[in-house]
Amino acid sequence: MLRTREGLRPGDHVARVGDDFRGLFAVRAGCFKSYVIDMDGREHVKGFHLPGELMGIEGISVGRHATNITALENGVICDLRYDELLRISAREPSLQEHLLRLFARRIAEQTRRTGDYSADEKMAAFLLDISMRYAERGRAAELLDLFMARRDIANYLSLATETVSRVLTRFQKRDLILVNRKRVKLLRIERLREIAAALTDAG
C-alpha cells in the first residue's frame, strides 16, 4: 500500500489532470503545488502542500485526477492506494472516521477561504495559514520559508504578482514582517491577525 517516491525535482509532476485516480499522495519531504490550466490557457493555483499533508483528494469523486500536482523543491512522497485504504477502513471504523474527518476538514478550510477579501486581508491570512501549518509540524511559526514563487502566491490568492510584491513591501514598512527574498519573518502576528480578521468567522 505504501510506495515511496524519492528524488522528485522541482517541476516534476506527481499527477496530471485526467490521470487515472489510483490513490492519494502524502508529502514526506519538500513542497508541492496543485493547479489547473483553464480553457483559456490560464493557470489557477489551487493549493500548496507541505510535509505531512495529503494531496489529490479532488480526484476521488470522478476517478480521475482533477489537478496537476508538481514539486516546488526536491521532494519525497508516499502513494496511498485508495482501494486498499477503503479495504482497511472497512474493517477499522476509527480509520474510516479519521478519513471522513480529514475530508471534512478540507471542506471546512476551503469554505473559509471562499469569500470577498482585500489584497491585504488575503495576504495576512495566507502568511498566518502557512505559519500555522509550520507550527503544526513542529517548525517555528514566525520564520517562514515561502517555497513558492510570488507568481504562485499571487495566482493562489487571485492577485497580480505586482500586488503581492507591493503588499509585502507595505507590511514591511509597517514593521509587521521582515522580507528577504523567500524568507519572511513575522514580527507582529497579532496585528496580522487583526488584518486577517475578515476571514475569521464570528458567527
Add this chain to the structure above:
Amino acid sequence: MLRTREGLRPGDHVARVGDDFRGLFAVRAGCFKSYVIDMDGREHVKGFHLPGELMGIEGISVGRHATNITALENGVICDLRYDELLRISAREPSLQEHLLRLFARRIAEQTRRTGDYSADEKMAAFLLDISMRYAERGRAAELLDLFMARRDIANYLSLATETVSRVLTRFQKRDLILVNRKRVKLLRIERLREIAAALTDAG
C-alpha cells in the same frame, strides 16, 4: 436516524455557527443558504442548497457547525445523525465509499470554484451550475427559478448586487437569457458555456 422537520419558513435557521454538530441535513423541499458573519460584521454566503442535497458538512471536522443555515423558502429537511451514519457505514462498506465520494465531490466542486474570474464568467458559471443541479433532479434545465435575492447571489460570487444586476441586464440585451424578477430563462446555453469556459479546466 431520520427525523423530518417540516414547515420551515423563510428566515428560519436550521443551524447556527457554533451549534453542536450532531449530523447532516438533507433538503427535502425548499431552498436554503449557508453563510457566516465575519469579525467585521460582513456576511459571506457560502452556498445554496436545493432539494436532494446535503448541508452542514463543514461542521464535522470541529464538532461544531461552521456556517449558519437558513431557509429561503418554505422548506422541509431531514436530520441525518452523524454517529448513526458512522455506525451503519462501519458495517456497510458501500455506504462508506458513498460518503467519501460525496465529500470528495464537494471538495472538487469547491476547488473548481476558487480562482480569479470576471463578473461575466462568474455569473455564467453560476447560472449553468443552478441549471445543472435542476436537471440532475429532473427539472427543466433552461427555466431557472432564482430563489435567492440578488444580494445573496452577489455575495456568493464576491460581487456587488449592482454588478449582478448589470450583468444580467447585459446578458439579456445579448439575448443569452430572459430575466423576469426571479425567473431566468436560458436562451443560448452554448454561448453561456463559452463565457464560463474560464472556469472549465482543460488540464
Add this chain to the structure above:
DNA sequence: CGATAGGTTGACGGTTCTCAAGGGAGGTGG
C-alpha cells in the same frame, strides 16, 4: 560574465465598488 528568470517599483487604466436616486412588487392597515 552574459543570459535568464524572478522580484520590485512606478505610471496608467479598467473593472468593479460605492454612493445616490428612482421604480416595482408585495404586504399591511385604514
Add this chain to the structure above:
DNA sequence: CCACCTCCCTTGAGAACCGTCAACCTATCG
C-alpha cells in the same frame, strides 16, 4: 380597495482598488 410602506431591484455617475504595461534591479547558473 387603495394608500402607504418597505424591501428589492435597477440604473447612473464617480471613485477606488487592483491589474496591466513597462522599466529596472537582483539572484542564479552555465
